[in-house]
Amino acid sequence: MPNPWIILAVVLALAGCLIGGEMFGHKNGVAEQAVADQAQFDTINRALEKQKVDAAEILAKDNADNLALMAERDQLKTNLEKQREDNRKATDDLRRKYAGVGLRFKPEQSGRSGLGGGCTTGAGTDAAGDGTAATVQLPDALAANLRRLAADCDELNDDYRKAYDYARAVK
Secondary structure: OOOHHHHHHHHHHHHHHHHHHHHHHHHHHHHHHHHHHHHHHHHHHHHHHHHHHHHHHHHHHHHHHHHHHHHHHHHHHHHHHHHHHHHHHHHHHHHHHHHOOOOEEOOOOOOOOOOOOOOOOOOOOOOOOOOOOOOEEOOHHHHHHHHHHHHHHHHHHHHHHHHHHHHHHHO
């Protein structure tokens, strides 16, 4: 019969080898998995870095395009505003030119003057009927109101033209 101490030593040596092998295998397995995981992380990080570089290039290009478009639109607005000012100056010049001139007209010489009320002769014709029409001048208050209305229309036209030209150019 073999010595029990030898059997115990062999069993302990086997248990030690099994435990040591398990620990060594576990340690190596964890290290191998860490290396494999790190390789995957490195691949993912490289892909993310490439995406970041691509996104930065796209953003820089879009920002440059937007800046160019904004500069172009600012130039367009400046040109339209200059054109609007030129139109206003021309309108103001005409307004000043005609400000002192009275508004006059000659009534029609037909049987109907358009004045209503069944009038058979034109306004301003004399009783003798010499065939010449008298020139009629509008009252100053009415002429001033008409001029103000024309000036408002001219200003609205200038503003409309600027907005219309901008809308057409921006398409």
